[in-house]
Amino acid sequence: MxxxxxxxxxxxxxxxxxxxxxxxxxxxxxxxxxxxxxxxxxxxxxxxxxxxxxxxxxxxxxxxxxxxxLHLNNTEKEILDKEWKKIIEKAIEDGINKDDFKEYISYIKFKIWEKNKL
The missing domain is CATH 1.10.260.40 (lambda repressor-like DNA-binding domains)
Incomplete structure (x- = not known):
């Protein structure tokens, strides 16, 4: 090994x-x-x-x-990982595919940029 x-x-x-x-x-x-x-x-x-x-x-x-x-015994990190997993699983159940998710991320980034520009 x-x-x-x-x-x-x-x-x-x-x-x-x-x-x-x-x-x-x-x-x-x-x-x-x-x-x-x-x-x-x-x-x-x-x-x-x-x-x-x-x-x-x-x-x-x-x-x-x-x-x-090796140091992932941090409980906050483990909770975050579980939360992300649930969010992604729910999105998949709701019929959101990878392309939809990528488009949504781009939209959120644009909205953040727009907000910071003002």
Missing amino acids: IGERIKKLREHKGFSITELAELANVSKSYLSYIERDLNKNPSVHFLTKVAKPLDVSIEFILTGINQEE
């Missing part, structure tokens, strides 16, 4: 395995072992080195979850 995540991040950044190894100052062969899951327990030191050029946190490499998502 960790190796697969590192490989996907590397490819997403457009780095070859050699380039990432050089940028992270790690052994190309060790990086290859990690990516192929031949070694499933890389050191924190290795993860720190690899995370930097990939522009992600160690937590993301380990879990696949963004730092912000």
